[in-house]
Amino acid sequence: MDIIILTPASPGSKAGNRATAERWQMLLEQVGHKVSIVTEYNGETCDLFLALHAWRSHTAVRLFREIWPEKPLLVALTGTDVYRHQHEFPEQTLYSMQVADVLIGLHDQVANDIPEGLRSKVITLFQSAEKPAELSLKGSKESLYFDVCVIGHLRDEKDSLRAAMAARLLPTNSRIRVSCAGKPHNERWDMLAKQELQQNPRFRWLGELEKNAIAQLMADSELLVMSSVMEGGANVVSEACRAGLPIIASNISGNVGLLGEDYAGYYPVGDTQALVEVLKRAENDSEFVEFLREQVEQLASRFTPEEERESLEQALSLAMRRSPRNIL
Structure with a gap:
C-alpha cells in the first residue's frame, strides 16, 4: 500500500x-x-x-x-x-x-x-527497541557510584527531576548518583535543571544525547527511573527492558500498561519520599535489583x-x- x-x-x-x-x-x-x-x-x-x-x-x-x-x-x-x-x-x-x-x-x-x-x-x-550491542558494562570496573539514569526531554509530563529530588534526601553514605539525559522543554526547565546542578551534588545533567550515548548510559547504570505523571507508552521503557536494565517507575497507567500489574518496581506517582525508600532498597538489596532485572528481561520479548x-x-x-x- x-x-x-x-x-x-x-x-x-x-x-x-x-x-x-x-x-x-x-x-x-x-x-x-x-x-x-x-x-x-x-x-x-x-x-x-x-x-x-x-x-x-x-x-x-x-x-x-x-x-x-x-x-x-x-x-x-x-x-x-x-x-x-x-x-x-x-x-x-x-x-x-x-x-x-x-x-x-x-x-x-x-x-x-x-x-x-x-x-x-x-x-x-x-x-x-533494538537489543543493544555489547558495551563496556557496569560492573566491569569498580565504581564510586550507584548510578541511576533518567532519560527523556525535561518537561512537566515526565516529572523529570523527581529522582534528583529524592537523591537529595538519601543518607549521607549513599553512593547513588542521578544522571539525567534530555533536552529542556522550555526556559523554565532549563533553569530548573541548572539550579539542580548547582544545589545537588548527587545530580548530573548530560543534556540531549545521541542514540549510542544513551545506550552507554544505560549500560553504565544500575537502574532507570521512569517518573512520569502521564505516558502513552514510553519507548525508553522498551529500550530498558531490551537492555536488561531494571526500572523504578511511577504507578501510572502508561507504565503499568507496559510493565504489568505484578511488576515490583513501582512507587506512587509524584511521591518523593516513596521514591527515596525504593532507591534506598535498591542500593542496599541486590536481590531486589536482580528480581527487577529478571522481570524486565522476561518482558523484553514483547518489545x-x-x-x-x-x-x-x-x-x-x-x-x-x-x-x-x-x-x-
Missing part, C-alpha cells in the same frame, strides 16, 4: 513521535509498503493514512476524512491525547478518535482510559521489532476491513 504517516515532529527532531514515525516507516517498508512521513497534510491521495496524535493532528485528520471518506484511517494515541487533551480539547481530540477506523494504543491500559464507545477500536502496539511489525500489520489489516469502502 501507499501509506502516509503524519507526525507533528519535524525531520531531525529527537522527539519520541518522530522516532516512532521513522521506525514505523522502516518496519512497513520491510514488508513492501511505500511510506511517506509528513508534518503537514494537504489532501494528497494514499491507500491508508496514519496520524500520530489525535489532538495535534486533528486538522489533517478532518481534511483527510472529508476528501477521502472511504479510505482507511488510523490514529495513534499519545499520552497527552489520552490523559490531557481529550479532557482539555474534547471536540478536536474526540473527533479524531471517532472518525478513525482503528486507534493504536501504545500500552495495554489505553482502552480503559478513553470513552467506552471508542474502546472497541483500540489495538495495542508495544513500541520496539522486539518483529512483534511491533506484526502489530502494525494487524492494525493496517483491521483498518482496511473497517474502512467505509469495505463496509458498503
Whole structure:
C-alpha cells in the first residue's frame, strides 16, 4: 500500500513521535509498503493514512476524512491525547478518535482510559527497541557510584527531576548518583535543571544525547527511573527492558500498561519520599535489583521489532476491513 504517516515532529527532531514515525516507516517498508512521513497534510491521495496524535493532528485528520471518506484511517494515541487533551480539547481530540477506523494504543491500559464507545477500536502496539550491542558494562570496573539514569526531554509530563529530588534526601553514605539525559522543554526547565546542578551534588545533567550515548548510559547504570505523571507508552521503557536494565517507575497507567500489574518496581506517582525508600532498597538489596532485572528481561520479548511489525500489520489489516469502502 501507499501509506502516509503524519507526525507533528519535524525531520531531525529527537522527539519520541518522530522516532516512532521513522521506525514505523522502516518496519512497513520491510514488508513492501511505500511510506511517506509528513508534518503537514494537504489532501494528497494514499491507500491508508496514519496520524500520530489525535489532538495535534486533528486538522489533517478532518481534511483527510472529508476528501477521502472511504479510505482507511488510523490514529495513534499519545499520552497527552489520552490523559490531557481529550479532557482539555474534547471536540478536536474526540473527533479524531471517532472518525478513525482503528486507534493504536501504545500500552495495554489505553482502552480503559478513553470513552467506552471508542474502546472497541483500540489495538495495542508495544513500541520496539533494538537489543543493544555489547558495551563496556557496569560492573566491569569498580565504581564510586550507584548510578541511576533518567532519560527523556525535561518537561512537566515526565516529572523529570523527581529522582534528583529524592537523591537529595538519601543518607549521607549513599553512593547513588542521578544522571539525567534530555533536552529542556522550555526556559523554565532549563533553569530548573541548572539550579539542580548547582544545589545537588548527587545530580548530573548530560543534556540531549545521541542514540549510542544513551545506550552507554544505560549500560553504565544500575537502574532507570521512569517518573512520569502521564505516558502513552514510553519507548525508553522498551529500550530498558531490551537492555536488561531494571526500572523504578511511577504507578501510572502508561507504565503499568507496559510493565504489568505484578511488576515490583513501582512507587506512587509524584511521591518523593516513596521514591527515596525504593532507591534506598535498591542500593542496599541486590536481590531486589536482580528480581527487577529478571522481570524486565522476561518482558523484553514483547518489545522486539518483529512483534511491533506484526502489530502494525494487524492494525493496517483491521483498518482496511473497517474502512467505509469495505463496509458498503
